[in-house]
Structures are given as C-alpha cells and as structure tokens.
Amino acid sequence: MPNDNRQVTGSTPFGSFGPVFEYMTDAAQRSVLFLDVMRQRGNQYRDHLAETVPHVLDYAAELVMDGRTFKRPVNYLLVRIVPPKGVEIDPTRRPFVVVDPRAGHGPGIGGFKADSEIGVAMKAGHACYFVGFMPEPMPGQTIEDIARAEAVFLEKVISLHPKADGKPCVIGNCQAGWAVMILAATRPELFGPIILAGTPLSYWAGVRGKYPMRYSGGLLGGTWLTALTSDMGGGKFDGGHLVKNFENQNPANTLWTKQYNVYSKIDTEGPRYLEFERWWGGHVNLNAEEIQFIVDELFVGNNLAAGRIETSDGTAVDLRNIRSPIVVFCSKGDNVTPPQQALDWILDLYDDVDEIRSFGQTIVYTVHETVGHLGIFVSGGVAKKEHNEFSSNIDLIDILPPGLYEATFERKTGDTTNPDLTSGEWVMRCEQRTLDDIRAMGANSPEDERRFETAARVSEINLSLYRAFMQPMVKTIFTPQVAEWLKRWDSARMQYEAFTDANPFMAPLAAAAEQVREHRKPAAADNPFIVAQEKVSEQIVNVLDAWRDTQEKLSESMFLAMYGSPALQAAVGVNPEAARPRRPGKSLLHRELLEKRIADLKSHITKGGLQECTIRGLVYVGMARGFVDERGVAALRRIRLTEESSRLTLAQFKAMAREQFLLLLLEPEATLAAIPKLLPADMDERRKGLAAIRNVLSAAGEITGETEERLKKVAALFEVKEAGPSETGAEAVPFVPSKDRAKAS
Known part of the structure; x- marks a missing residue:
C-alpha cells in the first residue's frame, strides 16, 4: 500500500504532466532511501556477527552457565533475564525457561519484543531464563551433548528456585522443541509443563496439496546432499542453507514483497524491516554430526515418534516416558510446521485417549487459524493472547487430569461470569478431545506412509554410497580455506555483504539519503502512477505465487509416482502390506x-x-x-x-x-x-x-x-x-x- 502520509493530489504547477513529475521525483527519492536501508542492513549484519554473543533479545540478561566450560563442551549458554523496571517476580511461582531454535538463525526470537514469550511470562510473575547459543559449534559437539548440557541448565534453574511451586516450565520454539522433547523423555524429573511452539515432531505428516517441504528429502535423493554440503564446509553446515530453504517456501515474499514493502513505505517501514533483518541475517553454523542426525533421524527417517532413536548408552528415546503436561501450539497458516506435523506424533504413539491416560500423560493443543510460522514466536497479537494465557494459566495446565485436551480462548465481555477470576482479555478453557479430533485435521494414508518409508530407505542407501565413493575425495578438495571462501561468497551472505560500506559504490549513499530526507516530496496517494505501481506489484506477486503452486504440485506428483512404485518399494525392502510402518511397539x-x-x-x-x-x-x-x-x-x-x-x-x-x-x-x-x-x-x-x-x-x-x-x-x-x-x-x-x-x- 502507498505511504500513509501521502496527500490527495491537488493543483500542480505542471498541469496534466504534474502527476508524472510528482511520481518520478517520489520514485527517485524512494530509490535512494531504499538503497540506504539496504546499506544499513549490510552494516548491521556485519556489526551483529562481530558481537561476542550475537542475539536479538529485547531484555538485559545475566550469564548463569556457559556450556563451553563443560566436560563435553557445547556452544550453548544459560542466561537469566533481568526483569524490566516495574515487573515484580514472585519467588513462589515456577520459573520459565525459553529454548530458542538453532535452525540457521541466531538466538533471541523468543524475547524479540516486549510482547513476547518472555515478556508475558515475566508479567505473570515468573522468573525467566533463556537458553541461547554461539554462532560456531564446539569441535565434536553432538545433539546428545547439547541435550546433556540443557539438563545441567535445568538442574541449575531448579536449584535457584527452592520455593517455587513446581518444576520449570520449558518453552521449545520450532526446532528447539524436539530437542526439549528428547531430553524430557530421558530426564522427565527435570520438567514442569512443556510448551512446544511451531515444533515438528511427526515429519512425514501432512495432507496432499499442501506443505510440500516434507517431500524435499525424497526428491533430492535423501540426506547424502547434507553430508556433501557439510564436507564442502570443512565439517560444518552453514545455517544460511537452512534459511534459504525457508525462503524458498514463499518466493513471492522472498523475491519481491519483503523488499517492495520497504520501498513503497520507505518513510515508515525502514526501522521495522531492519529490526527483523537483524535476526533473519544472523546465520549460525552446525557441526556435520549435528545436522546429519537431524536430517537422518528426524526429517527423513522420522524416527523420533517411532521410538527408534537411542542415546550413546543405549537408552531408547520414548516420548511416552514424559510425565509433564505437553502443550502444542501450531497454526493452519504455518507451511513450515503444519498442524499435522505438530500433532500426528500422538497418533503414532497411542491407540486412544485411554492409552494416553495409562501413561499418565496430559497433552493440550491449540490450533491458530492464520498465523504463519514466525508469527507463532514474533507476533505481538499471539503473545498477548495465546502465550499470555499459557503463561498466566500454567497451573491450570499442570493440574489437568491425564488425557487429550484442546485449549480454546473466548474473549472476555461484559456478560462473562466472574471476570475477576480471569487473567487477561481472554478466558482460557481446556476441553476434552479424542484422537478422532486429531485425525479430522488430515493425515497420510497407509500408501503414503509406505512412500515416505521408501524414501527413507533410498536415503540410507545413497548416503552409504556417497560415504564409500565420494566423501574421501570431497574432503581432500574442500580444505578449511576453500570452505571459508565458499561460505563468504554464498548468496545468503552476499545479499548483505554487497551493500555494506565496504563496497565503494555505497559510500555516497548516506549523504545522499540525508539530502533526500530533508527535501522529501512523496507522491499523493491517488497519483495514477502510484495506483499503477500497486497493480504491477500485485501482478508480480500473483505470478510468483502461481509459479510456486505449480512447482509444489509437480514436486508432489513426482514424489508420489517415484516412491509409490511397487518395484522400488520391493527393491529397498518395504513391505507393501504394512498398514503403518515404523510404529513403536507396546511394552x-x-x-x-x-x-x-x-x-x-x-x-x-x-x-x-x-x-x-x-x-x-x-x-x-x-x-x-x-x-x-x-x-x-x-x-x-x-x-x-x-x-x-x-x-x-x-x-x-x-x-x-x-x-x-x-x-x-x-x-x-x-x-x-x-x-x-x-x-x-x-x-x-x-x-x-x-x-x-x-x-x-x-x-x-x-x-x-x-x-x-x-x-x-x-x-x-x-x-x-x-x-x-x-x-x-x-x-x-x-x-x-x-x-x-x-x-x-
């Protein structure tokens, strides 16, 4: 949309040509200001990465424990969030621990704004802790090492709050959620309620015609490309590749809308854009062992809900061992972690609600209608509603009898009974549900499950072939020096680096932008060329969306045809009669x-x-x-x-x-x-x-x-x-x- 501060066109000194000159002046000025915003973004990117611990937390924090000092060192840190002025912490209330995802970006998204997961928890009187990480992993660091470090963090938090009325409530955002669940399955005594925000746990799940990201592993031939990329990175996997995977889900936004929104609203949008880009461009790295575990065991192998993951000492990771209430927050508007991937692990583990109760488990879920993946953590509206209600009513969740529930929210009105007994603008209610309510959201057919099982088997074969025949040569060619050169010239980083002050062509921009601001003349909202500009933008978005939809349909068709082949399934050992592959056994x-x-x-x-x-x-x-x-x-x-x-x-x-x-x-x-x-x-x-x-x-x-x-x-x-x-x-x-x-x- 055009700038809010534009005025309706009046008389101009150029007669009928007035709108033309007005638009040309506006467009030229906006172009200079837009490039200056890109320059600021590039400089901000460099400054952010130069920080000792790059993060985007909106709160002061005090270091409590440094994982780099542990016997098995990891690049994770535990910090205590310093309550802002006017916020009182109740020592009898359980502490909250927010664990941020290490999925390509740096830490801090859980406390990105005042209205955030951390903000609403502190407002409810809970002490808050944050688990973040450094940009570079420690040598030899594994996912299991991180889990052990987080267990030590939780033990420390528990010891710091002897008067608390319960064990810590742990929030796992996105990829951090499955790590929290793995730890809770092996160390259940450390946890109070667990809140999973946008966390994938059932990686094959979905419905046809939507969420094509789940087909990516099969279409690429499995996880051998992950191993190749890590070897080309000198034993490290560049988080920028993960960021590009997210961006590819919405090419219209990546290639056009995000930048056009800044250009069209250049007088007001710059600060908000730069604030978000500070996090989006803060890329972090993973060890090859870490990313290989993630893709082999989780996203392609789908072994977590199946109970097929074991720790180094042979302990099986069984999510049914978790004794704390589990809160799952997902959204129909999330194309990265759709509701099926967030919830279908329940169908994988249990036959009915009675079986959930037999394990003493309490599972609460809520499904937002529209918010996107990042909105689950960043949206102020979500923080003021769902996260605020979860934080304020964590005791309600903790005392629920075992079973399956859906959390619903009803806006408080003048007719609300006993409004003084509610904590905010909404009334939270946990309603009993059955597994049929989860199934009603859509799920794979047995035939599709076999397709994903086949893709996992093909991935194992291709990875073995790569390691046997290609990996030694790749490791010889891609020395640490070559790997560093490739990382610096990767497109995910170059889009920032190219617009910094290190580029001599950008040097005059700051002064030029200041001159433009002093003589800014935005075009009127009803200028016909502004209207035409908006129409062109809409058409570009429509074309890119149509291209995305076509690609997604083609990807799905290829995956279903390729891995639905009875010959291929038989060749890799998938039983075509299996009703539901890889379901955990009953103990x-x-x-x-x-x-x-x-x-x-x-x-x-x-x-x-x-x-x-x-x-x-x-x-x-x-x-x-x-x-x-x-x-x-x-x-x-x-x-x-x-x-x-x-x-x-x-x-x-x-x-x-x-x-x-x-x-x-x-x-x-x-x-x-x-x-x-x-x-x-x-x-x-x-x-x-x-x-x-x-x-x-x-x-x-x-x-x-x-x-x-x-x-x-x-x-x-x-x-x-x-x-x-x-x-x-x-x-x-x-x-x-x-x-x-x-x-x-």
Whole structure:
C-alpha cells in the first residue's frame, strides 16, 4: 500500500504532466532511501556477527552457565533475564525457561519484543531464563551433548528456585522443541509443563496439496546432499542453507514483497524491516554430526515418534516416558510446521485417549487459524493472547487430569461470569478431545506412509554410497580455506555483504539519503502512477505465487509416482502390506507396571478424608462438563477446606486430583459409594467441602444439565441438602465476589 502520509493530489504547477513529475521525483527519492536501508542492513549484519554473543533479545540478561566450560563442551549458554523496571517476580511461582531454535538463525526470537514469550511470562510473575547459543559449534559437539548440557541448565534453574511451586516450565520454539522433547523423555524429573511452539515432531505428516517441504528429502535423493554440503564446509553446515530453504517456501515474499514493502513505505517501514533483518541475517553454523542426525533421524527417517532413536548408552528415546503436561501450539497458516506435523506424533504413539491416560500423560493443543510460522514466536497479537494465557494459566495446565485436551480462548465481555477470576482479555478453557479430533485435521494414508518409508530407505542407501565413493575425495578438495571462501561468497551472505560500506559504490549513499530526507516530496496517494505501481506489484506477486503452486504440485506428483512404485518399494525392502510402518511397539513391562498401578489405585478407594472426598466430588461433577476453565482454577487458589493453616499446595492438589480422576475412571460406582464413609462427622465441615465444589464449578458459569444432576448426587453423598449458599456454608469459603455469589450458586 502507498505511504500513509501521502496527500490527495491537488493543483500542480505542471498541469496534466504534474502527476508524472510528482511520481518520478517520489520514485527517485524512494530509490535512494531504499538503497540506504539496504546499506544499513549490510552494516548491521556485519556489526551483529562481530558481537561476542550475537542475539536479538529485547531484555538485559545475566550469564548463569556457559556450556563451553563443560566436560563435553557445547556452544550453548544459560542466561537469566533481568526483569524490566516495574515487573515484580514472585519467588513462589515456577520459573520459565525459553529454548530458542538453532535452525540457521541466531538466538533471541523468543524475547524479540516486549510482547513476547518472555515478556508475558515475566508479567505473570515468573522468573525467566533463556537458553541461547554461539554462532560456531564446539569441535565434536553432538545433539546428545547439547541435550546433556540443557539438563545441567535445568538442574541449575531448579536449584535457584527452592520455593517455587513446581518444576520449570520449558518453552521449545520450532526446532528447539524436539530437542526439549528428547531430553524430557530421558530426564522427565527435570520438567514442569512443556510448551512446544511451531515444533515438528511427526515429519512425514501432512495432507496432499499442501506443505510440500516434507517431500524435499525424497526428491533430492535423501540426506547424502547434507553430508556433501557439510564436507564442502570443512565439517560444518552453514545455517544460511537452512534459511534459504525457508525462503524458498514463499518466493513471492522472498523475491519481491519483503523488499517492495520497504520501498513503497520507505518513510515508515525502514526501522521495522531492519529490526527483523537483524535476526533473519544472523546465520549460525552446525557441526556435520549435528545436522546429519537431524536430517537422518528426524526429517527423513522420522524416527523420533517411532521410538527408534537411542542415546550413546543405549537408552531408547520414548516420548511416552514424559510425565509433564505437553502443550502444542501450531497454526493452519504455518507451511513450515503444519498442524499435522505438530500433532500426528500422538497418533503414532497411542491407540486412544485411554492409552494416553495409562501413561499418565496430559497433552493440550491449540490450533491458530492464520498465523504463519514466525508469527507463532514474533507476533505481538499471539503473545498477548495465546502465550499470555499459557503463561498466566500454567497451573491450570499442570493440574489437568491425564488425557487429550484442546485449549480454546473466548474473549472476555461484559456478560462473562466472574471476570475477576480471569487473567487477561481472554478466558482460557481446556476441553476434552479424542484422537478422532486429531485425525479430522488430515493425515497420510497407509500408501503414503509406505512412500515416505521408501524414501527413507533410498536415503540410507545413497548416503552409504556417497560415504564409500565420494566423501574421501570431497574432503581432500574442500580444505578449511576453500570452505571459508565458499561460505563468504554464498548468496545468503552476499545479499548483505554487497551493500555494506565496504563496497565503494555505497559510500555516497548516506549523504545522499540525508539530502533526500530533508527535501522529501512523496507522491499523493491517488497519483495514477502510484495506483499503477500497486497493480504491477500485485501482478508480480500473483505470478510468483502461481509459479510456486505449480512447482509444489509437480514436486508432489513426482514424489508420489517415484516412491509409490511397487518395484522400488520391493527393491529397498518395504513391505507393501504394512498398514503403518515404523510404529513403536507396546511394552510388556509397561503393561505389567500398569496392572500393578491399577491394583494399588483401587486400594485407595476407601482411603482419605474431607480433602479427598471434596476433590473426588469436584472431579466427578466436572467430568460431565468435559472441560476445565481458568476461572475454576483461580477459585481453587482461594479455597481453604478445613483449618486456616491446612491449605493444599499445587503439587498436593495435582497428585490428589489425578488419583481421584483415575479412580473414577476405573471404579466409578465404588469410588462414589465410599464418600460417606470417608467424610468427617462434623456437618459444618461437610458443608464447607460441598460449598467449595459448588463455588469452583459456578466460577465458570451456571450449573445446569448433567452437571447439576451430578452435583445433587454428590450432595446426597455428603448428606447435605442441596440448597442456597446460606444453608451449605458457602459463606465460609469466600472466594467468589459477594455480588456474584447468589448468581454463581
């Protein structure tokens, strides 16, 4: 769109030729200012890479641990985010640890702006830590070394917060998410809730006609090209190649829109563009061993959800070992990590929701409708809504019973019940879901799964051939000096380097741009040539989009035809009758442990007192609703069930609620029938317990339907007549505002 500060055309001194001269003057000035922005971008690129620890964090930070000093050194750092002025940190609230992706760019995207993952977490009173990295990897550094270093980081964070009400909440952005999941599967005791933002975990997943990036490995013949590129880099893989892969997903934006937007809005857009380019151009490198693991085991091999990855000591990485709640945030507008790649690992691991519960896992997901991949981490709107709600309601997520849930958000209005129990502009609710809800988003057919399995086998063969016949020669030719020369002249870097002050042709630009700013004469918004310029730009975008769509359709057709060949599948050993290749096996040990756990649980049916019975009744009635609302959890924080000094901690409530939930699933009638025997004889105490149940439920809205019928049943078990607040002792639990109590009850 044209500049906002352009005025409607009035009379001009050149008559009918006025718009022509006006546009030519404007275009010439914009060209000078645009080139100056490119010059600033190039200089900024050089200055950024010259920093000791290049990053784009918008916060001051203090170094806590340096991974380069570890026994197995890595280029990762743990820093504490210094709270900005006016932000108070609550030492009793669990800390947050944000882990940024090392996918070609430098660190800091999780704290890129004030409205960011870090910003909203600190606003909610949580101490924040950040795991970043240096541009160059340590010699011999591997993915497993990084995981071990991050475990040490988490141990340190835990030790620094002895009064916290839970283990750290860890946010894994994009590629950092799968690294967090690998660590959580091997060291589950270190984690509180895990938030995965735009993280791919099921790498073959998708739907036909969309997300062609998943076909790339097969169309290139597998991962041998990754090995070749690393060898040409002297044992390192240039992150600039990963950046170009992202850019290729949207050629219209890469080749035209991003730059044209600056050119057309040159008077206002420069600072925002330079801010983002500081991160986008901050390329980092990976060791050959690191990138080869990523492409072999994850993106082409798809071995993570299948349980086929092992650590150096032989420990299998099984995501079912994770005991912390897992929050998955993805978007339909993300063509890098579509919802299927973010969620279909659940289908790979479990047959149904009952199996999720049998492993004691809680999985919460939310699917945004439109935001793109980077918007998940960068968008201020997303930070103010989804990330703010996750941060403010992390306790809600942590106390959810095992199962599968979808987090939904409803804007707070004047009609919202108990708005004082909400944390922001939205009301967060976790609603129960089944695996069919995940399947409804689309998934591969068994035939397509076999195609990807075939591509993985072909990749293994081609990689072996490359290592046997080509790798020795390539390593001989590409010395460290040649590798450095190639890196400097790579297009990903040259687009920045060519426009720096080191280029003698750019030297006069700064002075020329200053002169233009002093005599700036933007064309009017209704200038016919400005209108024509916008139309031409739209046509260029349409042509590039059409070219992209054609290429994507061709890529998909080629992949499906090539790897769908029965002859090729048979040649590489893929069973054409296999219904679902590479699904993790079921553990007999888990089944035995589960049977023992069930027997132990059943023995607890007749154990407990007022607290257990109150939570048992609350869970039973709440199960009819099929959701947990943040207002109910806020109400729980204000409950005192018995004496003033006896208040349930978050951890105690979580353990008790999970136990009562599982008992109600296993033996619902017996579990309910035991309530009268466990309750104290004191009727006042019983009334307090029932009032607590009612007030928590009513915090989210009126109690009706099956929920109301279940509440009456619980009231009968408590041997308390179901009536108004004054008869049930509701006044003894004053956590609903007085003006809302009658309505809530």
